[in-house]
Amino acid sequence: MAGLLSFRGEDVGIDLGTASVLIYMRGKGIVLREPSVIAMVSDTKEVKAVGAEAYRMLGRTPGNIVAARPLKDGVIADYTLTERMLTLFIRKVLPPLRFFRPQVMVGVPSGVTEVERRAVVQAIVEAGAKRAYLIDEPLAAAIGAGIKIAEPTGSMVVDIGGGSSDIAVISLGGIVRSTSLRIAGNEFDDSIIRFIRNKYSLLIGERTAEELKIKIGAAKRVPGEQDAVAEVRGRDLISGLPKSIEVTTEDVVEALKEPLEKIVQGVKSVLETTPPELVADIIDRGILLTGGGALLRNLDMLLQEATGVPVVVAENAVEAVALGTGKALDMLHVLRDALVTSDNVLRR
């Protein structure tokens, strides 16, 4: 009977990430986790595939099919494609016929512009939501990881996603200081590609670079840890022929040095501008790392050494934002001031 009486429709939380989309539904948990890729026939605009299926087509399509990532650097780069992708994803998790359209909470990077916010809200409403709420990703990540955000205690969250890294100090249910860098997982991959090209004159693909990062990558070498070796295949830039070489952890650490340095600078700059009372809280409680980028080996050690503050990787780092968007729908009364809703965005 309780099920029949829920007039609110099904509430959905979405982590609309550059690399992947996660959908959380109340009572069901994470119901969808797919790469944010859409593949379509270029002249008829007919959608061929979305998600995991489309991801396999990336970089391997014939002339008439385009597989693309509609989001770039954490924000919507192609509005129409994003809307179609989201509609398909939402359709996958919600029954086709329903009386009440869902309320949808979407996590967005803290630094997005008004125009970008509007694009997200519009895409969600077009995709069939009754009302769309936008929440800053670091806030959602903190809620998802289980930090008490509503208390007057400072917590620092560093969320490293695919397209953007968000660094924020949170207190009393809102963001006190934050910065959003467009340096995250994808930039790590690009750095690896550049490094391999310069050092070995070998051109490798994005997916290969990502695999390298996941399999043998590290933010820093720790004495006593074994160097791992991986074989990569690509095109030799000198002969133009396929070639395979071996890459070690040391190479990847070297390649990731520059983007990681920027993230460390970002964390430092946020700490520098944080009010002293909150800094004291952060020293006591530490920094929480979330997002797929947090899984990079020894990243916590690197940040800890640079800042002198303990750093902890959230146990559910990858799902934290999606879980947080879902939980945030139950905490609307606490978060009201920190949210953007479709009602006031679309009215303007």
Added chain:
Amino acid sequence: MCELGKRLKEAREAKGLDLAQAAEVLKVRRVILEALEDCRFDELPEPPLARGYLKRYAQLLGLDAAPLLALYPMSTAQPAALESASSPKAPTAPNPGWLWVVPLVILLLLLGWWGYRSLYRPGTSTPTPPAPVAPSPPQQISLRIATQPTGARVYLDGFLLGQAPLEARVEAGERTLRIEAPGYQKYEQVITLQTDRSLSFTLTPAPPASSPSPSPNPTTSAPATGLTLRFEGTSWIRVTDGRTGRQLYEGTVAAGTQLSYPLPVVVRVGNAGVVRAIVNGQDRGRMGNAGQVVTQRFGQ
């Protein structure tokens, strides 16, 4: 003092570290480590952070973090935190957007709902993909173990729980239980823990001491044919089939492991000084020097 704190303290003392040194290495305040060792969980930050510290502390002490995390209370004050935040304010303001729907819904409830259900229930098998469901937070259950004779050592997932009879809070799920007592046969079984369990075991006395320990000794058993690799330290390794070039294994292998493959194979190791190769039962010695990367072919 609780089990968790005791293990941490023992491991730290065994390592010869004092709290201040450990705190310095971990960049964590000393009071946090103290609270962990004294099990004053309410003085620690909320679980996601405190569990992070516990994990790192365990790593520093060379302990396996997973069983310790299982001992850490998962939900000390977490739900309370959200509620305390929400209590002072009124529940969500009524949403005028759906108020008009109420009479309609009642009507539908009376007339159309059951028809709708019977129509759509069987047809709900829309081609939704098998959705990955988020792992629910591990549930804590209480496990009580008694043995005959008493005093046997009880291990869960290879980690010493204590001496029977005992009672412990453990994480639910599929766990491996092992009970050992000198002079008795080892008892080992995979058990599924869902609700609180109370178990008692009667151990069978071991056969007379004439037979050596029944557990196969890894240093003596190597298959007579094929290649056996014995790891005396940790090393990355890749094994490929010598004929087809197909990759058989790649990964970092811990000390004490033994891998066997049929010949011919090509082996590449990252730390040749810790890998001993045994071909057709014949020990060929270590593959190289420590830290050396070596590729070697075994068999024609």
